[in-house]
Amino acid sequence: GAGVSQSPSNKVTEKGKDVELRCDPISGHTALYWYRQSLGQGLEFLIYFQGNSAPDKSGLPSDRFSAERTGGSVSTLTIQRTQQEDSAVYLCASSRTMNTGELFFGEGSRLTVL
């Protein structure tokens, strides 16, 4: 497809379990972002990847959160030992240019931690 693809679209897990969320950006886009959106809230920055540079991890809320981007393309956001406050929609976005240009967002992965 031509857009940003995220999977799963919905994930229900039990407290304490680990989850992986996947993002497939638009082909050729060098920048990739992860954001978290809680119910009725804004877009909380988590992490940013740009090409082969070290990622900007300054938005990750705790060491339970990590992300990687393999081969400059697909990215995986991992949340270990999930907590109820992790429940949110996790949005991935990609951008063509090194300087922040238009972000193309995926539909998001809705995570519910019981």
Add this chain to the structure above:
Amino acid sequence: QQPVQSPQAVILREGEDAVINCSSSKALYSVHWYRQKHGEAPVFLMILLKGGEQKGHEKISASFNEKKQQSSLYLTASQLSYSGTYFCGTEESGAGSYQLTFGKGTKLSVIP
């Protein structure tokens, strides 16, 4: 640092105009505006760069006051399709990163 948006919510009748404001305490390189409809992904509207370059969207325009670190989004002759939550995203000057930080959003409802 998260930009501050105002108002938090606004209700308009079709054809009315609205202004949404975005301000930051940091020197900004760029301001982005996005619109998110309920249950959908945010969609890009426009970007305003330091130095005055601006891109627009039909009947929606924006200004960027670099000295005050403020941006305003202008929606004229609103249509039902304008309903949604509007987010501004800011990129700080000299931050060494291309992190785009979003405000909490302004919920716009256009009614017939």
